Amino acid sequence: MTRPMATSTSRPIRLGVTGTDTGIGKTVVSCALAARARVLGLRVAAMKPIESGIVERPVSESGLASDADRLRAACGSLLPLSVVRPYLLEEPLAPMIAAARANVEIDFDVLDAALAQVEQHVEIVLVEGAGGLLVPIDLRVSYLDLFARWQTPLLLVAGNKLGVLNHVLLTVRAAEVAGVPIRAIVLTALSDRDASVAEATNFDALVTLLPHYTILRFPWVDRPDDLDALATAAEVGGLDVLLAPLSP
Structure with a gap:
């Protein structure tokens, strides 16, 4: 594929990566x-504004201990983790609860400043949320509100399992009501076993139910820290379409 281009004077392409649930890829x-x-020669950066439950996560074979570590490594970034992940919370809970239990107040000016640093000198910025779109950051603000604040179109990651149709439709409805565009929906394979009837039919059902949305499939990757394998999976899944600016 020809290298997608972003002009040097334009704001980087922003994508807010959200999900239908936790643990779906x-x-x-x-x-x-x-x-x-x-691989395509684009400069890319990523951030995980708030990450919780690090103590509970096993360290992978690569030595990468958290989602923020993995994102930074995948981007080849030299940014400090304090910028990639401004808030680190120990308990594996929704940010609102984990922060309250740790006596931490999430400052959105801090998050804004981190995003400004992350998106310097790059063409693509990925902002990964936690769990689903309406997971609360504090009593008044969810990740949906944060993505709206940052004018960040969404990449909705949906685990291919029974129940995903409902989860996707609810998430799409919430985004539509808030006026936050969805750039694409990515249906992820959650294992390499033979597909159930639901798993075999979910993709076509989503295409039928949401004909005006881009629906993509992401294959199972058994080496999630192998960047070459991940890049190949992205190409096979058609994710290149996300690396080009939207037409005006």
Whole structure:
């Protein structure tokens, strides 16, 4: 594919990576997209504004201990983790709850400043949320509100399993009501076993139910820290379409 181009004077392409649930492949897809962007010669950066539950996460074979570590590595970034991940919370809970239990107040000016640093001198910026779109950051603000604040179109990652149709439709409805555009919906394979009837039919059902949206499929990757494998999966899944600016 010809290298997608972003003009030097334009704001970087922003993508807010959200999901239908937790544990459905947001970080894998984000890292794959970043790795593919680099293969195409694009400068890419990513951030995870708030990350919780680090103590509970096992360290991978690569030594990368958190989602933010993986995102930074996939981007080849030299940014400090304090910028890539401004807030680190120990308990594996929604940010609102984890922050309250840790006596931490999330300052949105801090998040704004981090985004401004992350998007310097790059063409693509990926912002990965936590869990689903309406996960609360504090009592008044969810990730949907944060993406709206940053004018960040969404990449909705949906785990291919029974129930995903409802989860996708609810998420799409919430984004539409808030006026936050969805750039694409990516249906992720959650294992390499034979597909169930639901898993075999979910993609076509989403295409039928949401004919005006871009629906993509992301294959199972058994080496999620292998950037070459992730870049290949992104190419196979058609994610290149996300690396070019939208037509005016």
